[in-house]
Every structure is written in structure tokens, then in C-alpha cells.
Amino acid sequence: MATRCLRYGSLAFLVAQDTALVLLMRYSRSHATGEMYLASTAVCCMEVLKLCVCVGMLYAGEARGSISGLVNVFRREFLEKPSEVLRLAVPSFLYLLQNNLLYFALSNLRATPYKVTYNLKILTSALFSVTMLGQKLSKRKWLSLIALFVGVTVVQSDNHKSDSDAPHPETGLGYQTLGFLAVVAAAFTSGFCGVYQQKILQAGKTNMWVRNAQMGLTSVCLGVVSTIVKDRQAIQERGFFQGYTRLVWTVIIIQAVGGLNVAFILKYADNILKGFAAAFSTVASCVLEMAIMHFRPTATFLLGGALINVAAYCYNTPGRKDGNKLPR
Ligand code: C5P
Numbered sequence: 001m002a003t004r005c006l007r008y009g010s011l012a013f014l015v016a017q018d019t020a021l022v023l024l025m026r027y028s029r030s031h032a033t034g035e036m037y038l039a040s041t042a043v044c045c046m047e048v049l050k051l052c053v054c055v056g057m058l059y060a061g062e063a064r065g066s067i068s069g070l071v072n073v074f075r076r077e078f079l080e081k082p083s084e085v086l087r088l089a090v091p092s093f094l095y096l097l098q099n100n101l102l103y104f105a106l107s108n109l110r111a112t113p114y115k116v117t118y119n120l121k122i123l124t125s126a127l128f129s130v131t132m133l134g135q136k137l138s139k140r141k142w143l144s145l146i147a148l149f150v151g152v153t154v155v156q157s158d159n160h161k162s163d164s165d166a167p168h169p170e171t172g173l174g175y176q177t178l179g180f181l182a183v184v185a186a187a188f189t190s191g192f193c194g195v196y197q198q199k200i201l202q203a204g205k206t207n208m209w210v211r212n213a214q215m216g217l218t219s220v221c222l223g224v225v226s227t228i229v230k231d232r233q234a235i236q237e238r239g240f241f242q243g244y245t246r247l248v249w250t251v252i253i254i255q256a257v258g259g260l261n262v263a264f265i266l267k268y269a270d271n272i273l274k275g276f277a278a279a280f281s282t283v284a285s286c287v288l289e290m291a292i293m294h295f296r297p298t299a300t301f302l303l304g305g306a307l308i309n310v311a312a313y314c315y316n317t318p319g320r321k322d323g324n325k326l327p328r
Contacts (some may be wrong), residue, residue, distance in 0.1 A: 007129030014277035015262060017189040019284040026111040027293070028247050029103065037243030039103030040230045043096060043253055044223035049256040051216035057209040077210045078217065085214050087200065092218040097227060098189040099255070101182040110295055112286040116155050116184045116305050119278060122315055123148055123192025134193050144315035147307055154304030156180055162314050187273045279312040 030038070055070070062248055063069030105114055114251060123145050129135040137145075227235070234242070286305065289295035297305070 011277055011280075014261065014265075015280045015284060017254060017258045018277060018281035021258055022106070022111045022115055022281075022285050023288055023292070024247065024254065025103070026106045026114070026289075028245075028251050029107040032243065032245075034245075035238065035243040036244075037241075037248050038227070038231045038234060039100055039107075040223075040227040041235070041240050042103065043099045043249060044220070044227050046099065046252045046256045046259070047096070047216060047219040047223045049252065050279065051213060051220055053260060054209050054213035057315070058207075058213060061209065063144050064208060070186060073210070075210070077206075077214065081214075082205075085218065088211070088215045089218045089222075091196055092215045093222055094189040094193050095215075095259075096219055096222050098186045099282065100185040101189075101228070105179045105182040106187065108175040109183070111289050112282070112295055112297065112305070113155060113301075114179070114183055115282045115285045116301075116308055117152055118187060118190075119148060119282060119308050119312055120152055120184060120187035121190040121194075122278070122312055124187045125194050126191075126315075128191045128195040129198075133199060140313055143313045147311035148315070151304045151307035151311060154307065155301055156299040156304075158298055158304060168231070195320055208263060212260070235285050276316055277314075279309045279316075282309060 022154065058073055059067075059070050060067065062073050109117075126137060126145055130137060166175055167173065168178055173181075227240075282305065286295070286297065290297070
């Protein structure tokens with residue numbers, strides 16, 4: 001009974017967190033009344049927040065509430081394991097890129113087309129699981145992945161038809177097309193990082209908070225560098241926290257909590273739950289965006305979205321030949 005409650009409770013939490021994040025992030029990027037905040041600084045703050053939580057958990061757990069214990073953990077897990085920290089710099093860098101891409105995407109796409117397209121990460125995760133982990137997929141899963149791809153293509157072609165897409169001055173591509181490409185790129189980094197971590201986690205027994213603190217430290221350093229490279233001038237002129245409102249801080253906190261939740265799921269690996277949560281939260285985002293933000297999907301869009309959700313459902317439901325070891 002307790003396991004059941006935990007399972008459904010965590011499913012509800014995942015759905016609520018994912019839905020709230022995408023709607024609030026979109027709102028913060030499209031309805032700013034004053035100055036627009038810099039996405040690079042928001043990602044940086046989110047990484048700092050996650051690192052603080054990880055260090056706090058290490059202080060309370062491994063270090064047993066002592067500063068010298070924490071210093072020892074730092075020495076043991078960071079200074080004496082440079083190769084491990086370096087290996088984790090790969091997902092740290094890619095997640096940083098992914099989080100920036102997601103801000104860019106939600107600056108140019110509505111929440112629902114974004115969510116629907118981001119389901120592509122099921123496909124990319126499967127492809128990386130096959131190539132990097134040598135996993136075999138059943139016919140049912142391959143068919144689900146093809147249906148998923150078709151669904152995304154339908155949604156995307158509808159997106160092109162239904163909205164005016166102003167061209168970006170440098171690339172000549174429409175802003176929505178660029179937003180779409182950013183989500184596709186993010187789906188690739190998400191798929192790769194998930195599988196990469198699965199590979200690392202399967203190989204070792206490092207504490208989840210240590211692992212995330214190792215990643216977090218690199219992410220914060222890379223985040224600061226990327227902020228300087230991308231937005232130095234704007235920061236010098238108007239400050240690091242320009243445009244920050246309570247809404248922006250809420251987005252940052254929800255994203256940090258969501259990130260740690262993903263880390264938890266990757267460690268305790270209930271991929272089925274994660275896949276269902278993504279599909280549920282796509283539907284929830286669509287309904288809420290229609291109700292609150294005047295989103296009016298076309299019939300083609302709904303058809304493509306439904307196909308994607310059915311594909312995600314079929315992919316994540318174990319068939320007779322799949323057993324329990326599902327790729328992420
Ligand atoms: O599932 P998806 O790839 O979309 O989610 C990735 C998110 O989870 C990113 O924001 C990433 O920063 C975060 N994450 C994390 N720690 C991990 C794995 C993912 O903070 N160990």
C-alpha cells in the first residue's frame with residue numbers, strides 16, 4: 001500500500017512539476033512587463049541552487065553534520081577523483097546547454113508544441129540505449145518510436161502552417177523553426193545524458209548526492225563561464241539579476257527541484273513512471289494552456305499530439321518480450 005502511494009504520489013509530483021515549469025517558463029518569457037531576464041543567469045542560479053541542496057544533503061548525511069566531515073567528503077570525492085569529476089563534466093556541459101536551449105525554445109514556442117516536440121527524447125533515449133548500452137528493442141517499441149516520429153512531424157508541419165513565423169535576422173529561419181530546432185537538439189542531449197549517466201551509475205555505487213554535487217560543481221563553473229561569454233555586456237550594463245521577478249525565481253526553483261527529481265529517478269530508475277509522467281504532463285499543459293493562455297490547437301495538431309501520447313504509452317508499457325529493463 002505504502003509503495004503504491006509513493007508510486008502514484010511521485011507520478012503526481014512529476015506531472016505537476018513538469019507542467020508548472022513549462023507553463024510558468026513560457027509565461028515568464030512571453031509576458032514580461034518590464035525588462036526581460038537573461039536565460040543564461042537563470043540557468044546559472046538554478047545550478048547554484050541544486051549544488052546548495054546537494055551540499056546540504058551531504059552535510060546532513062555523509063558528513064554527519066560536521067564541517068570537517070564535509071571537507072573530508074570534498075577531498076575524497078572531488079580532489080582524489082579527478083577522472084570521475086571529468087567524466088561527469090560531459091553531462092554537466094550538455095545539461096547546461098540543454099537548459100539554455102529550453103529557455104530559447106520557450107521564448108519562441110508555446111508551451112504545448114514545445115512539450116509535444118520534447119517527447120522526441122523518448123526516441124533519442126532509445127537510440128542511445130541501443131548504440132551505447134547495446135539494448136535490444138522489441139518490434140512494438142520500434143513501431144511506437146516510428147509513430148512518435150510521425151506524430152512530431154505532423155505537429156511540426158501544422159505549426160508551420162497555422163502561425164506567422166517571423167524570420168530571424170541572422171539565420172533567415174523563422175523564430176518558431178529555430179525554437180523547434182532547439183527542442184530537437186535538447187531532446188538529443190537529454191537522451192544522450194540519460195543513457196550516459198545510466199552507464200556510469202550502473203558501473204559504480206557512488207551516493208546520489210555526491211554524484212550530483214560532482215556534476216553541480218562543474219555545472220556552476222561552466223554556467224558562470226557561459227554567462228560571461230554570452231551576456232557579459234548586458235550584465236555590465238544592467239546587472240546579473242536584471243528583470244528578476246518573483247515569477248522568475250519560482251521558475252528557477254521549480255526547475256532545480258525537477259532536476260534533482262530527474263537525478264533521483266535516474267538513480268532509482270523507474271523509467272516507465274518517467275515516460276508516463278511526460279505524456280500526462282503534455283496533456284495537462286495542453287488543457288491548461290487552452291484554459292489560461294488562449295491556446296487554440298487545430299485538429300491536425302491534436303491528432304499529432306494524440307499519436308505521440310499513444311506512442312509514448314505503447315513504448316512505456318512492457319510487452320511480453322520486454323521484461324522490466326526498459327531504456328529510459
Ligand atoms: O529529463 P530531462 O533530460 O528533460 O531532464 C533533465 C533535467 O534534469 C535537466 O534540467 C538537468 O539539469 C537535470 N538533471 C540534474 N541532475 C541529474 C540529471 C538531470 O539536475 N543527475
